[in-house]
Amino acid sequence: MATLSRPVPATEEKMRPNIASADVQLPAVRDYEQVDREIVGTLHPTVAWFIGLGVAILFLIIGASAWMYQIYNGLGVAGYNPPVMWGVYIITFVFWVGIGHAGTLISAILYLFRAGFRTTIYRCAEAMTVFAVMTAGLFPILHLGRPWKFFWLIPYPNWRYIWPQFKSPLVWDVFAILTYLTVSSTFLYIGLIPDIAVLRDREKTNPVRKRILSVLSLGWRNSDREWRHFARAYLFLAAFSTPLVLSVHSVVSFDFAMALTPGWHTTIFPPYFVAGAIFSGIGMVFTIIIPIRKWFNLKHYVTLNHLDAAAKLALFTSLVVGCAYMTEWFVAWFSGNEAEKAFFANRIWGQWWWASAILYTCNMVLPLSLFSQRLRRNTTWLFILSIFINIGMWFERFVIVVPSLSHEFEPWQWTTYHPTWVDYAILCGSFGWFSMWFLLFIKQLPVIAISEVKEIVMPRLRTAHAHGTTVSGEHQDYEADTPGEHD
Amino acid sequence: MRGVLAHFKELDSLVEAIEELKAKKTGDITVYTPTPRHEIEHAIHAPPSKVRLFTLIGGLAGVTFGYWIAIWISDYWPLVVGGKAIASWVPYTIFGFEVMVLVGALSTVVGLFITSRIPKLTMTVGYDPRFSGGDYGLWLECAPDNANEAAALLRGHGATEVRSER
Numbered sequence: 001m002a003t004l005s006r007p008v009p010a011t012e013e014k015m016r017p018n019i020a021s022a023d024v025q026l027p028a029v030r031d032y033e034q035v036d037r038e039i040v041g042t043l044h045p046t047v048a049w050f051i052g053l054g055v056a057i058l059f060l061i062i063g064a065s066a067w068m069y070q071i072y073n074g075l076g077v078a079g080y081n082p083p084v085m086w087g088v089y090i091i092t093f094v095f096w097v098g099i100g101h102a103g104t105l106i107s108a109i110l111y112l113f114r115a116g117f118r119t120t121i122y123r124c125a126e127a128m129t130v131f132a133v134m135t136a137g138l139f140p141i142l143h144l145g146r147p148w149k150f151f152w153l154i155p156y157p158n159w160r161y162i163w164p165q166f167k168s169p170l171v172w173d174v175f176a177i178l179t180y181l182t183v184s185s186t187f188l189y190i191g192l193i194p195d196i197a198v199l200r201d202r203e204k205t206n207p208v209r210k211r212i213l214s215v216l217s218l219g220w221r222n223s224d225r226e227w228r229h230f231a232r233a234y235l236f237l238a239a240f241s242t243p244l245v246l247s248v249h250s251v252v253s254f255d256f257a258m259a260l261t262p263g264w265h266t267t268i269f270p271p272y273f274v275a276g277a278i279f280s281g282i283g284m285v286f287t288i289i290i291p292i293r294k295w296f297n298l299k300h301y302v303t304l305n306h307l308d309a310a311a312k313l314a315l316f317t318s319l320v321v322g323c324a325y326m327t328e329w330f331v332a333w334f335s336g337n338e339a340e341k342a343f344f345a346n347r348i349w350g351q352w353w354w355a356s357a358i359l360y361t362c363n364m365v366l367p368l369s370l371f372s373q374r375l376r377r378n379t380t381w382l383f384i385l386s387i388f389i390n391i392g393m394w395f396e397r398f399v400i401v402v403p404s405l406s407h408e409f410e411p412w413q414w415t416t417y418h419p420t421w422v423d424y425a426i427l428c429g430s431f432g433w434f435s436m437w438f439l440l441f442i443k444q445l446p447v448i449a450i451s452e453v454k455e456i457v458m459p460r461l462r463t464a465h466a467h468g469t470t471v472s473g474e475h476q477d478y479e480a481d482t483p484g485e486h487d
Numbered sequence: 488m489r490g491v492l493a494h495f496k497e498l499d500s501l502v503e504a505i506e507e508l509k510a511k512k513t514g515d516i517t518v519y520t521p522t523p524r525h526e527i528e529h530a531i532h533a534p535p536s537k538v539r540l541f542t543l544i545g546g547l548a549g550v551t552f553g554y555w556i557a558i559w560i561s562d563y564w565p566l567v568v569g570g571k572a573i574a575s576w577v578p579y580t581i582f583g584f585e586v587m588v589l590v591g592a593l594s595t596v597v598g599l600f601i602t603s604r605i606p607k608l609t610m611t612v613g614y615d616p617r618f619s620g621g622d623y624g625l626w627l628e629c630a631p632d633n634a635n636e637a638a639a640l641l642r643g644h645g646a647t648e649v650r651s652e653r
Contacts, residue, residue: 032621201616219607
């Protein structure tokens with residue numbers, strides 16, 4: 001913490017407060033009380049929230065019913081036929097793991113880089129991470145014919161003659177994803193402690209809730225000692241999480257890259273997967289944060305400056321991902337490997353051309369619009385684009401998984417793949433599961449970090465200082481969505 | 488534990504009060520602030536946090552355990568494939584790294600708990616719920632003889648409310 005305010009050189013006026021740069025400032029937020037009042041105010045359930053929760057639970061029930069049907073009738077109902085033994089489930093697994101990456105990226109990497117725009121969006125992204133990884137974790141279990149034996153997946157020596165193979169990417173996955181889930185959840189919870197203390201201290205009417213919040217806040221009192229150690233611990237957690245983000249999706253990419261299958265066996269996969277994961281995660285952050293800022297009336301917290309900066313990050317990762325796509329084509333052509341060339345021809349011009357077209361349009365072409373500052377600051381376009389990015393990133397995983405398995409070395413193996421209604425229902429259920437947890441989260445805990453927002457709000461001072469509080473220079477001035485909205 | 492608890496509305500008033508109390512060495516000071524501020528940190532001159540030691544020890548223990556568990560299991564239940572090495576350090580670096588992050592992060596949290604003295608089961612003397620909202624608080628632990636003088640000093644610096652507690 002204490003990241004967004006700049007220490008003032010000692011030569012300057014003694015009591016001039018440390019202030020955030022202009023592109024981070026929240027001019028429509030005047031004091032700490034307003035921060036508490038408005039952010040805590042978002043916790044009251046509304047009719048729209050109940051409707052949203054109901055829809056999420058309905059989707060979840062659809063997915064759960066399809067899973068029950070699959071358990072009863074066998075995995076064959078999910079549309080898997082040799083050699084395409086991975087399909088929607090693994091695609092959706094990688095999709096959700098990817099979504100889970102942006103949370104820790106925004107939270108940890110941008111924290112280390114002192115990127116101020118993270119302040120108002122990182123809590124949302126962190127919660128998204130935890131719930132997305134929880135969703136991803138379901139898919140290895142859903143992919144089992146006998147899911148009640150899921151513990152066979154956990155690599156420990158046993159008397160079932162299943163000895164852990166530590167050279168297998170699937171075992172690496174278990175370690176990487178469990179570490180990621182644990183560290184992400186810890187990071188989210190540690191960041192929440194001061195905010196839970198705010199909720200505890202403001203709770204006057206419900207003694208049970210106050211008691212629960214007291215336990216969850218661990219008796220946090222905002223003392224200088226607590227803040228000092230908290231800041232250091234938070235920094236180290238961020239420093240651990242940053243390489244963890246890069247390692248986890250690299251490990252997920254090894255699930256594919258370690259196989260000799262055409263289209264998979266390539267060294268570009270780890271950076272390609274990491275960039276794709278960050279891109280998809282930022283897309284999902286936009287999908288979530290734009291409605292939240294509108295419905296909860298938080299436009300003066302998640303400002304256009306913040307969205308603009310996040311959109312630049314989306315543009316950058318889109319360009320990285322686009323570069324990776326083109327490198328794949330080049331490597332296939334330059335390698336002289338006939339199987340690889342034939343596979344890529346089939347992927348782009350053959351039976352899977354439509355999936356590739358969706359992928360390239362959503363991930364490479366449409367994000368180029370973000371070169372326009374006007375569109376980066378247009379929340380409607382950002383929301384629409386984020387939906388396209390989500391679709392594009394799901395199809396990216398489709399294009400990685402299905403065309404490779406359906407077009408391996410031997411022509412007699414070449415086949416096609418059709419997902420069944422069970423696949424679609426479980427995909428739908430995964431969105432229901434994720435949304436249900438997220439909706440429950442945003443009504444119990446603050447969706448914007450209260451204590452960090454207070455860092456960028458001007459503290460109350462007895463002596464008005466001559467310098468004022470604005471920082472001139474190249475930063476964008478604050479701009480309300482509607483002119484005069486917060487005057 | 489006896490002392491004086493002062494409420495401040497303004498940051499600069501609080502910082503001036505801390506500086507004067509520090510200069511006079513009146514007693515141990517605890518400052519409550521809704522958000523961390525550099526100004527308070529500089530006025531208090533606190534030593535660096537010891538959380539880093541927990542992180543270092545946890546990280547080293549984790550990386551050692553990660554390599555060891557992979558090598559030991561491979562050696563004890565060997566899967567011999569193509570005459571390749573039973574324990575191979577390249578893929579096992581993944582376990583070393585992941586377990587380093589896991590144990591390092593968890594020990595950082597343990598370090599935070601120990602150094603910050605949380606969890607606390609009860610709210611200790613000298614805390615007010617307003618300190619997590621918009622007010623700053625200053626708890627000065629001092630002998631009853633000095634309490635009146637300290638209270639006068641704090642009021643002089645703009646404390647909106649000063650009270651003795653024990």
